[in-house]
Amino acid sequence: MKRILFITLLISIQNLLIAQENWQLSKCVNYAIENNIDLSRAYNRVAEQEINHLQSMANVLPSLNLGSNANMNFGRGIDGNNAVTFDQIFTNNYWIESSISLFQGLVKYNSIAFNSYLLSAQEQNAIEERNRLVFKVMTAYYSALYSDGLSLVAQKKVDLSHMQFTRMQKLVDVGKESPITVQQLKSQWAYDKLNLTLAKNNATNTLLSLKQLLRFDAKQIFILDTLDINSLVINPTANVDSVFYEAVAILPEIKQQKYLLNASEKDLAIAKGGISPRLSLSAGYNTRYDNGDSITFNNQIKNNQNRYVAMNISIPVFNGASTYSRIKRKQIALIDQKLQLEKQKDDLYSEIWKAVTDLQSAQNEYEASIELHDFSNLNLQNITKKLEKGMASPTDYESAKQQFASAEASLLKAKLIYQMRNQMLKFYMTGNWEHL
Numbered sequence: 001m002k003r004i005l006f007i008t009l010l011i012s013i014q015n016l017l018i019a020q021e022n023w024q025l026s027k028c029v030n031y032a033i034e035n036n037i038d039l040s041r042a043y044n045r046v047a048e049q050e051i052n053h054l055q056s057m058a059n060v061l062p063s064l065n066l067g068s069n070a071n072m073n074f075g076r077g078i079d080g081n082n083a084v085t086f087d088q089i090f091t092n093n094y095w096i097e098s099s100i101s102l103f104q105g106l107v108k109y110n111s112i113a114f115n116s117y118l119l120s121a122q123e124q125n126a127i128e129e130r131n132r133l134v135f136k137v138m139t140a141y142y143s144a145l146y147s148d149g150l151s152l153v154a155q156k157k158v159d160l161s162h163m164q165f166t167r168m169q170k171l172v173d174v175g176k177e178s179p180i181t182v183q184q185l186k187s188q189w190a191y192d193k194l195n196l197t198l199a200k201n202n203a204t205n206t207l208l209s210l211k212q213l214l215r216f217d218a219k220q221i222f223i224l225d226t227l228d229i230n231s232l233v234i235n236p237t238a239n240v241d242s243v244f245y246e247a248v249a250i251l252p253e254i255k256q257q258k259y260l261l262n263a264s265e266k267d268l269a270i271a272k273g274g275i276s277p278r279l280s281l282s283a284g285y286n287t288r289y290d291n292g293d294s295i296t297f298n299n300q301i302k303n304n305q306n307r308y309v310a311m312n313i314s315i316p317v318f319n320g321a322s323t324y325s326r327i328k329r330k331q332i333a334l335i336d337q338k339l340q341l342e343k344q345k346d347d348l349y350s351e352i353w354k355a356v357t358d359l360q361s362a363q364n365e366y367e368a369s370i371e372l373h374d375f376s377n378l379n380l381q382n383i384t385k386k387l388e389k390g391m392a393s394p395t396d397y398e399s400a401k402q403q404f405a406s407a408e409a410s411l412l413k414a415k416l417i418y419q420m421r422n423q424m425l426k427f428y429m430t431g432n433w434e435h436l
Contacts, residue, residue: 022223022224022225023222023223023225024225025137025138025225026436028141028210028214029134029137029138029433029436031214032134032137032213032215033130033133035214035215036133036215037215038129038133039126039130039133042122042126042129042130043126045122045125045126046119046125046126049115049118049119050119052115052118052119053115053116053118053119055115056111056114056115057112059111060101060108060109061100062098062099062100063099063100064096064097065096065097065098066094066096066097068092068093068094068095069092069093070091071090071092071093072088072089072090073088073089073090074088089290089291090290091288091289091290091291092288092289093286093287093288094286094287094288094301095284095285095286095287096285096286097284097285098282098284099280099282099283100280100281100282101278101280102279102280102281103276103277103278104278104279105272105273105277106273107270107276110270110273111266111270113262113266114263114266114267114270117259117260117263117266118259118260118263120255120259121256121259121260124252124253124255124256124259127252128253128256131427134436135424136213137210137214138420138423138436139420140206140209140210141224142416142420143210144209144210144224145224145226145416146206146412146413146416147199147203147205147206147207148207148224148226149226149409149412149416150199150202150203150409150412151196151199151200151202151203153199153408154196154198154199154200154405155196156405157192157195157401157402157405158193158196161188161192161401162189164387164397165182165185165186167388168181168182169182181394184394184395185397188398188401207222207224234366234418237356237359237360237363238429239356240349240352240353240356243352243356243425243429244349244352246428246429247348247352247428247429248345248348250430250431251348251428253348254344254348257337257340257341258341260340261334261337261338261341264330264333264334265334267330267333267334268327268331268333268334270330271323271326271327271330272327274323274327275316275323275324276316277314277315277316278312278314278315279311279313280311280312281309281310281311281312282310282312283307283308284307284308285305285306285308286305286306287301287302287304288300288304289301289304351428352425355425355428356425358421359418359421359422362417362418363418365414365417365418366414366415366417366418368414369410369411369413369414372407372411373404373407373410373411375407376400376404376407376408377404377407379400380400380401380403383396383400384397384400423435423436
C-alpha cells in the first residue's frame with residue numbers, strides 16, 4: 001500500500017512539473033496550430049478540393065454501367081413466340097453499356113487544370129490561415145508579457161513604498177522624523193498596492209485571452225517564459241523594395257491569387273469549350289428471358305442477344321445565347337482576378353513599408369527608453385538619499401518613484417514592440433514563422 005501511494009505521489013509531482021513548465025512563444029504557436037478549429041477547417045477544405053481534382057481526372061475515363069429489370073404482365077400480351085396470349089408473362093432483361101467522350105472542346109482536360117489550380121489555391125489559403133493564427137498568438141503572447149511586466153513594475157513600486165515607510169517609521173519612533181511624513185508614505189503605499197491589484201487583474205485577463213486562443217482548459221496551469229524580454233538584438237534596418245521582392249515570391253496570399261488567376265484562365269477555356277462540337281462513342285449489349293417462350297433460359301439468353309456501337313456528334317447552334325453570356329462573364333471574372341492580384345501586391349508593399357518604418361520607430365523608442373530608464377533610476381536613488389536625510393519631501397520621492405516606474409514600463413513596452421515588429425519583418429522575408 002505504501003508503495004502504491006509513493007508511486008502515485010511521484011506521478012502527481014511529475015504531472016505538476018510538466019504543467020508548470022514555462023511556455024515559450026514557439027511552444028504556444030505549435031500548440032495553437034495543432035488545436036485550432038479554424039485551421040483544421042481550412043485543411044478540410046483542402047481535402048475537399050483534392051476530391052474535386054480527382055473527380056475531374058476520373059471524368060475523362062469511359063463510363064461503364066450494367067443492370068437488369070424484371071416485368072410481370074397480366075391480361076392480353078405478346079409471348080416469346082410473338083403470339084397473342086392472356087397468360088401471365090414474366091420477362092427479365094439484362095444489359096451492359098459503355099460510353100466515352102472523344103472530343104468536347106477540351107472541357108474535361110481544362111477542368112482538370114482548373115481544379116488543380118483551385119487545389120493549390122486552397123493549400124496556400126490553409127498556409128495563410130496558419131500564418132494569421134501565428135500572428136494572433138504572437139500578439140496575445142506579447143500582450144500577456146507586457147501585462148505581466150507591468151504587474152512586476154507595480155510590485156516594485158509597492159516594495160519601494162513599503163521599504164521607505166518602514167525606514168521613516170523607525171525614524172519617527174526615535175523622534176527624528178515627523179509622523180505626518182510617515183502618514184504620507186503610508187498613503188502612497190496603499191495607493192501603490194491598489195495599482196498592483198489592478199495590474200495583476202489586467203495581467204490575468206490578458207493571459208486568459210492567450211489561454212482561450214490556445215483552447216486551454218480553465219484549470220490548466222500556464223506560465224509564460226519571460227527570458228526573451230531580457231535579450232534583445234538590434235538588427236540593421238531592411239530595405240523596403242528588397243523585402244517586397246522576396247515576399248512577393250514566397251508569401252501564400254500572393255501565391256493564392258496567382259493560382260486563382262490561373263484557375264480563372266482555365267475556367268474561361270471551359271466556357272469557350274461550350275461552343276465546340278461534341279463527339280462521343282458508345283457501345284452496349286443486352287438480352288432477355290421470357291417465361292412464355294418454350295426455349296430454355298440459357299438458350300433464350302443466347303438467342304436474344306443484341307449488341308450495338310454508336311457514334312454521336314452534337315453541334316451547338318443556338319441555346320438562348322447562354323454559352324456566349326457565360327464566356328463574357330468568365331472574361332470579366334478573369335480581368336477582375338488580375339486586378340485582385342495587383343491589389344494584393346499593392347497591399348503587401350504598403351504592409352512591408354509600414355513594417356520597416358514601424359521597426360525603425362521601435363528601435364528609436366527603445367534607445368530613448370534606455371536613456372530615460374537610466375536617468376530615472378539615478379534620480380530615484382538621489383531623491384531616496386535626500387529623503388532619508390530630510391532634504392526631500394515624500395511628494396518629491398513619490399514623483400521620482402512614479403517617473404522611474406513609468407520609465408521601466410516604457411522600456412518594457414519598447415522591447416516587446418521591437419521584438420514583435422522584428423519578428424513580423426522576418427516573416428515577410430522568409431514566408432514562415434520558423435524564426436520564433
